[in-house]
Amino acid sequence: MDNSPHVPFFKPIIGELEKRGFVLVITARDCFQVKGLADLMSIECRSVGRHYGKSIFLKVVGLLTRSFQLMAFIKKEKPDLAVSHGSRGQLLTANILRIPALQIDDYEHSDLTIKPTWFMVPEVIPIDKIPMPKDNIFQYPGIKEDVYASSFTPEEGLRASLSIAENDLMITIRPPATEAHYHNPESDELLKATIDRMGQINNVRMVLLPRNDSQAHDIRNMWPDLINAGKLIIPEKVVDGLNLIWHSDLVVSGGGTMNREAAALGVPVYSIFKGKIGAVDRYLAEQGRLILLENSADVRAEIRAEHRDRSRNDVSHSKAALNRIVNEIIRLADSCNN
Numbered sequence: 198m199d200n201s202p203h204v205p206f207f208k209p210i211i212g213e214l215e216k217r218g219f220v221l222v223i224t225a226r227d228c229f230q231v232k233g234l235a236d237l238m239s240i241e242c243r244s245v246g247r248h249y250g251k252s253i254f255l256k257v258v259g260l261l262t263r264s265f266q267l268m269a270f271i272k273k274e275k276p277d278l279a280v281s282h283g284s285r286g287q288l289l290t291a292n293i294l295r296i297p298a299l300q301i302d303d304y305e306h307s308d309l310t311i312k313p314t315w316f317m318v319p320e321v322i323p324i325d326k327i328p329m330p331k332d333n334i335f336q337y338p339g340i341k342e343d344v345y346a347s348s349f350t351p352e353e354g355l356r357a358s359l360s361i362a363e364n365d366l367m368i369t370i371r372p373p374a375t376e377a378h379y380h381n382p383e384s385d386e387l388l389k390a391t392i393d394r395m396g397q398i399n400n401v402r403m404v405l406l407p408r409n410d411s412q413a414h415d416i417r418n419m420w421p422d423l424i425n426a427g428k429l430i431i432p433e434k435v436v437d438g439l440n441l442i443w444h445s446d447l448v449v450s451g452g453g454t455m456n457r458e459a460a461a462l463g464v465p466v467y468s469i470f471k472g473k474i475g476a477v478d479r480y481l482a483e484q485g486r487l488i489l490l491e492n493s494a495d496v497r498a499e500i501r502a503e504h505r506d507r508s509r510n511d512v513s514h515s516k517a518a519l520n521r522i523v524n525e526i527i528r529l530a531d532s533c534n535n
Contacts (some may be wrong), residue, residue: 198225198242202454204234205439206282208389211240213523219530224267226286233435245270245286264289271296277533280343280526285311290402297533299526303341304453304475315529317522321480337521340477342454344519346461346512351443361402366374366502368395369459370405372412373451384451387469389419390493391449391500392445393483396423398502402439403429406455419484447507453478457466460486467500 198204207223211296214221223242225231232241235242245266263286279291288311291298300313307324309316316327317335324334361367370391373384395401403423407413413431423429439458442448448459448466453475459466460481467488468478474489481487486498 198223198231198235198441199281199286200226200424201230201234201438202341202452203282203284204238204240206341208238209238209348209519210526213519214526217523217527220529222271222276224270224287226263230435232310237435237437243270249475255508260285260289260387268294270436278526278530279453283307296527298531299529301341301522303457306473306475313358316381317525319518321476322476327358332400337525339462339513339515339518340457340481341518342457342461343513343515343517344522346439346458347514347516349439349443349462349512349527351507352437352440355436355440355444359402359404360427360431361404361430364400366398366400366504368401368403368502369441369445369448369450369455370403370450371450371452371455372405372407372416373471374408381471384469385495386493387471387490388451390496391418391467391469392423392429394496394500396428400500401428404445405429405431406436406438406441407431408452413453415501444507446503447500449500456487457481463507465501482484 198207211221213221213236223240224245225235225242227244232244245263267286267290271294276296279287279296281287282301288298289298292311298313299315301317303319305318305322309328312329315333315335316329317337318327319340320336324331324336327334335505355533356363356367372388392403395403405416407416416431417424420429438455439462442455442459442464443462445464448455448464449469450456450466451469453470456466456468458479467490469490478487478489482489490496490499
């Protein structure tokens with residue numbers, strides 16, 4: 198598990214595989230609250246590696262370092278199959294140790310410099326967009342977030358824990374991934390426009406989820422008045438993202454996963470992501486489940502700051518995505534073991 202979205206995604210997959218008797222070796226990179234979320238969701242895992250920063254040179258150093266750390270550990274475990282949602286460190290390790298690897302992904306523009314043995318994507322992504330042999334590409338129905346949103350049950354008390362009243366308009370905000378190689382500074386401008394605009398509305402409370410301590414520090418320095426007034430809240434500890442989204446009236450996010458989680462839960466969501474828009478987000482936008490903000494004018498014109506009827510439940514409880522992924526993993530694991 199390389200990034201925070203991998204934790205809720207793999208939790209039900211881990212549960213299904215363990216129920217069917219598979220022995221799993223679970224590793225996590227210590228960054229982006231991955232370990233904190235794993236602890237919150239009671240996933241036992243081995244912490245291997247960390248994030249090394251934004252520069253390409255340091256990213257390469259981090260990739261090689263984590264791969265060698267994984268190698269020393271994995272050699273003893275001797276797994277039949279490696280599975281990740283786009284972990285370059287795991288893929289490099291699997292390639293060196295000749296371990297067959299399945300990479301699950303939901304973004305056709307992902308870097309495939311290090312190729313897996315098999316690749317799996319949602320059905321809305323055309324397989325001809327992926328630079329892999331077509332026989333080695335599999336698909337699953339729905340979107341990645343359906344895998345775990347389908348079993349989501351809201352927990353009460355979240356607003357109270359953040360000192361947010363029931364009649365306040367609660368907005369969850371996820372800043373852009375400023376240290377990612379795909380980061381576009383236009384996303385930062387949209388974030389600023391959103392916080393400045395929403396900060397002017399009396400009953401609005403914004404819950405902001407920074408990606409790391411450095412980003413949290415920058416945000417505190419940029420909007421000290423809003424933080425002191427309790428209008429901009431940075432949680433002191435890790436929170437369950439789905440529960441936070443469910444209790445929100447709307448979501449504004451520079452991260453693809455939180456956008457799609459909100460869409461899966463039927464919560465109004467606005468994307469400030471300015472990288473290459475993938476097929477999944479275009480599919481959700483065409484369905485009216487996600488609004489793509491292009492500029493600061495869109496922030497003023499498109500975001501509807503209004504209360505959401507949380508008594509409605511638009512969540513699909515279909516297990517089709519989860520079952521397809523689990524069955525494919527089992528089929529591949531069995532073929533590797535024969």
